[in-house]
Amino acid sequence: xxxxxxxxxxxxxxxxxxxxxxxxxxxxxxxxxxxxxxxxxxxxxxxxxxxxxxxxxxxxxxxxxxxxxxxxxxxxxxxxxxxxxxxxxxxxxxxxxxxxxxxxxxxxxxxxxxxxxxxxxxxxxxxxxxxxxxxxxxxxxxxxxxxxxxxxxxxxxxxxxxxxxxxxxxxxxxxxxxxxxxxxxxxxxxxxxxxxxxxxxxxxxxxxxxxxxxxxxxxxxxxxxxxxxxxxxxxxxxxxxxxxxxxxxxxxxxxxxxxxxxxxxxxxxxxxxxxxxxxx
Amino acid sequence: xxxxxxxxxxxxxxxxxxxxxxxxxxxxxxxxxxxxxxxxxxxxxxxxxxxxxxxxxxxxxxxxxxxxxxxxxxxxxxxxxxxxxxxxxxxxxxxxxxxxxxxxxxxxxxxxxxxxxxxxxxxxxxxxxxxxxxxxxxxxxxxxxxxxxxxxxxxxxxxxxxxxxxxxxxxxxxxxxxxxxxx
Numbered sequence: 240x241x242x243x244x245x246x247x248x249x250x251x252x253x254x255x256x257x258x259x260x261x262x263x264x265x266x267x268x269x270x271x272x273x274x275x276x277x278x279x280x281x282x283x284x285x286x287x288x289x290x291x292x293x294x295x296x297x298x299x300x301x302x303x304x305x306x307x308x309x310x311x312x313x314x315x316x317x318x319x320x321x322x323x324x325x326x327x328x329x330x331x332x333x334x335x336x337x338x339x340x341x342x343x344x345x346x347x348x349x350x351x352x353x354x355x356x357x358x359x360x361x362x363x364x365x366x367x368x369x370x371x372x373x374x375x376x377x378x379x380x381x382x383x384x385x386x387x388x389x390x391x392x393x394x395x396x397x398x399x400x401x402x403x404x405x406x407x408x409x410x411x412x413x414x415x416x417x418x419x420x421x422x423x424x425x426x427x428x429x430x431x432x433x434x435x436x437x438x439x440x441x442x443x444x445x446x447x448x449x450x451x452x453x454x455x456x457x458x459x460x461x462x463x464x465x466x467x468x469x470x471x472x473x474x475x476x477x478x479x480x481x482x483x484x485x486x487x488x489x490x491x492x493x494x495x496x497x498x499x500x501x502x503x504x505x506x507x508x509x510x511x512x513x514x515x516x517x518x519x
Numbered sequence: 520x521x522x523x524x525x526x527x528x529x530x531x532x533x534x535x536x537x538x539x540x541x542x543x544x545x546x547x548x549x550x551x552x553x554x555x556x557x558x559x560x561x562x563x564x565x566x567x568x569x570x571x572x573x574x575x576x577x578x579x580x581x582x583x584x585x586x587x588x589x590x591x592x593x594x595x596x597x598x599x600x601x602x603x604x605x606x607x608x609x610x611x612x613x614x615x616x617x618x619x620x621x622x623x624x625x626x627x628x629x630x631x632x633x634x635x636x637x638x639x640x641x642x643x644x645x646x647x648x649x650x651x652x653x654x655x656x657x658x659x660x661x662x663x664x665x666x667x668x669x670x671x672x673x674x675x676x677x678x679x680x681x682x683x684x685x686x687x688x689x690x691x692x693x694x695x696x697x698x699x700x701x702x
Binding site: 279280282283285286289290292293294296297300301302303304305306307308344345346347348356358360385387390418419420422472473474475476478479480481482483509510511 | 541554581582583584585586587590593594595596598599601621622623641643644645646647648649650651652665666667679681683691692694695696697698699700701702
């Protein structure tokens with residue numbers, strides 16, 4: 240048994256919220272730099288150069304990359320040999336978000352009730368996904384999600400007969416409908432299989448995978464490559480103003496499913512695809 | 520074509536702008552997004568005055584992050600315009616001359632743009648740090664309780680935008696995509 244004080248969770252989450260909103264992860268940073276070189280449209284290149292300038296200013300002056308600093312999505316992979324002390328784990332996570340968003344000058348974008356819509360003024364609560372795993376470590380992934388792209392995400396409950404072509408169509412439909420609204424160049428997280436809610440979670444988690452890494456399942460890797468090519472032929476381009484860089488990556492995660500179903504979730508993220516990982 | 524314009528502006532000036540033009544705006548613009556639009560719309564339904572004059576003005580769909588000490592504003596990029604589509608035609612008919620946002624608009628908004636000789640600009644989504652550098656002053660105008668969604672008056676200098684829908688109804692999102700589509 241290993242003991243972890245929840246105060247450590249608070250401290251790490253606070254720092255990670257501030258870090259991800261000012262600095263892109265290495266994989267995203269490289270993908271954005273690379274896009275400037277490969278984009279075919281002059282206006283598209285100009286927009287990608289502006290985004291480079293934006294990243295530079297964000298890091299140097301500590302101004303968030305995007306004013307939508309997101310709703311804090313947090314994945315906790317908790318080793319089953321860990322014992323938490325010092326209070327409630329959930330409250331510790333939310334306290335980290337509260338401190339990070341308040342002390343880091345990040346925008347408070349969360350309303351307490353979806354209909355009554357009163358701002359909670361500290362960006363809590365976070366959306367927390369817990370997973371129990373083997374071992375005595377805790378892996379924290381902080382992935383604040385902006386809603387320009389979240390609003391363009393979709394779940395499709397396909398039929399088994401729709402097969403892989405159905406999956407491709409679903410992804411392309413979601414991306415084309417999203418167009419300029421999702422702040423392209425986007426990252427496309429896809430979940431295939433499971434149940435209604437499982438495929439959505441797979442898609443969200445796919446967005447936290449590095450954009451230069453592929454699935455280790457051969458046919459899924461091929462699907463990721465094929466879809467990225469197809470998406471970049473739609474012409475949507477940077478800012479939706481035309482060009483050859485509509486997506487930086489398509490990340491697909493799969494899970495076993497029911498004999499009667501083929502759930503597909505497409506979680507679209509803008510070019511500010513924020514994800515940071517720490518292991519305690 | 521690259522153009523420098525002043526805000527507020529007249530219909531004659533708005534008519535000179537063409538879809539695809541790269542425009543630098545200087546002068547005074549106002550922020551309003553979801554909650555402020557809802558509140559303005561409800562005020563109009565009750566027959567009340569709006570907290571800002573529409574005629575000749577430009578609204579920026581934006582809710583900033585908090586400003587650090589010594590700065591006028593925090594990160595300040597555009598939000599998705601389509602969420603304001605329900606309210607935009609009414610405001611355009613009252614004389615609103617320009618909107619800055621990102622993303623598609625409905626046909627009803629496009630028709631209201633043409634009917635009133637207005638213009639829809641896009642700023643680059645996700646470039647809030649860069650765009651904040653073109654905002655020299657920010658002042659609260661109304662609905663302070665809405666926090667980031669309050670209405671603010673902004674003094675801007677060479678604020679970079681692109682004309683997406685012009686006063687004749689040309690739509691850059693439709694034409695530009697066709698140019699680079701290789702299906």
